[in-house]
Amino acid sequence: MTTRAGFVALIGEPNAGKSTLLNRMVGAKVSIVTHKVQTTRTRIRGVCMEGQSQIVFVDTPGIFRPRRRLDRSMVKAAWGGASDADVIVLLIEAHRGLTEGVKLILDRLADEMPKGQPVALAINKIDRVKAETLLALAEEVNAAYPFKKTFMISAEKGYGVADLREWLAGEVPEGHWFYPEDQIADLPMRMIAAEMTREKLTLRLHEELPYQLTVETEKWEDKPDGTTRIDQIVYVARDGHKGIVLGNKGETIKAIGQSARADISEFLGRTVHLFLQVKVRPNWQDEPERYSEMGLDFKDGDA
Numbered sequence: 001m002t003t004r005a006g007f008v009a010l011i012g013e014p015n016a017g018k019s020t021l022l023n024r025m026v027g028a029k030v031s032i033v034t035h036k037v038q039t040t041r042t043r044i045r046g047v048c049m050e051g052q053s054q055i056v057f058v059d060t061p062g063i064f065r066p067r068r069r070l071d072r073s074m075v076k077a078a079w080g081g082a083s084d085a086d087v088i089v090l091l092i093e094a095h096r097g098l099t100e101g102v103k104l105i106l107d108r109l110a111d112e113m114p115k116g117q118p119v120a121l122a123i124n125k126i127d128r129v130k131a132e133t134l135l136a137l138a139e140e141v142n143a144a145y146p147f148k149k150t151f152m153i154s155a156e157k158g159y160g161v162a163d164l165r166e167w168l169a170g171e172v173p174e175g176h177w178f179y180p181e182d183q184i185a186d187l188p189m190r191m192i193a194a195e196m197t198r199e200k201l202t203l204r205l206h207e208e209l210p211y212q213l214t215v216e217t218e219k220w221e222d223k224p225d226g227t228t229r230i231d232q233i234v235y236v237a238r239d240g241h242k243g244i245v246l247g248n249k250g251e252t253i254k255a256i257g258q259s260a261r262a263d264i265s266e267f268l269g270r271t272v273h274l275f276l277q278v279k280v281r282p283n284w285q286d287e288p289e290r291y292s293e294m295g296l297d298f299k300d301g302d303a
């Protein structure tokens, strides 16, 4: 049977309802991810299956709030996330209409989507407006940008969300799934745990190994005794980096493991046994950027 898999970016002004919509489509754990982990590297917000399609939602952190200098590079990264995606959904608020912020996004959309990906408009919070207003708004926004499809939804109440999901499932390209189906439910937790370890590594080693580390959660086992065993791999780019991460007699990695374990345990509310392994993956930076940035690990022949 033909399988499909692809990346979907939800974009929109702050407060448009992106998290609420994601939670509806993916499941409640996603909100935990987004509120706990604020990084530019963790780009995956959640994954869901719809029929034979695997839909991977990618993050677009802070696209429209470039306040500080640091934020400007994040804005770039955010549009990068969107333009790398296979499908884009612009979420706007029904009762606020075509705001200046939305206009700004519409102006940039054509330039930022050189690949001509399908872009859908989702008018959210339809529970707050009358039907006439909605139709007029849909027309107005479509006149500004030729959306492939327009959805009227209420992320909070769930109206229209199933239709949007079905449409996305049909729009993502044919291809292998990125994640085994049985890992999807755990994925946000695996990512949080990996991100927590990466944060400790960066705190301790940031001067020596900037951006040269990735962490992946390999195994996750909730034991009947109420504890959780988590195995993670810290990938470094070069053999010489391994020693830096391990430290003298393994002291550095031990200290990192202890503090990561404490954070993960607190977060999960259960005792965690964390096992860290350091491995060299010299080519990870040469992998297509979108995959390595997203923490995806491809086996031969998958890409």
Ligand SMILES: Nc1nc2c(ncn2[C@@H]2O[C@H](COP(=O)(O)OP(=O)(O)OP(=O)(O)O)[C@@H](O)[C@H]2O)c(=O)[nH]1
Binding pocket: 012, 013, 014, 015, 016, 017, 018, 019, 020, 021, 124, 125, 126, 127, 128, 153, 154, 155, 156, 157
């Ligand atoms: N009435 C109504 N409120 C909604 C709907 N969807 C989301 N909201 C509310 O809108 C507010 C913002 O929703 P979020 O999902 O946090 O928005 P966001 O786009 O993720 O916001 P940022 O994280 O700031 O980018 C919350 O108070 C939601 O409860 C909807 O369909 N109807």
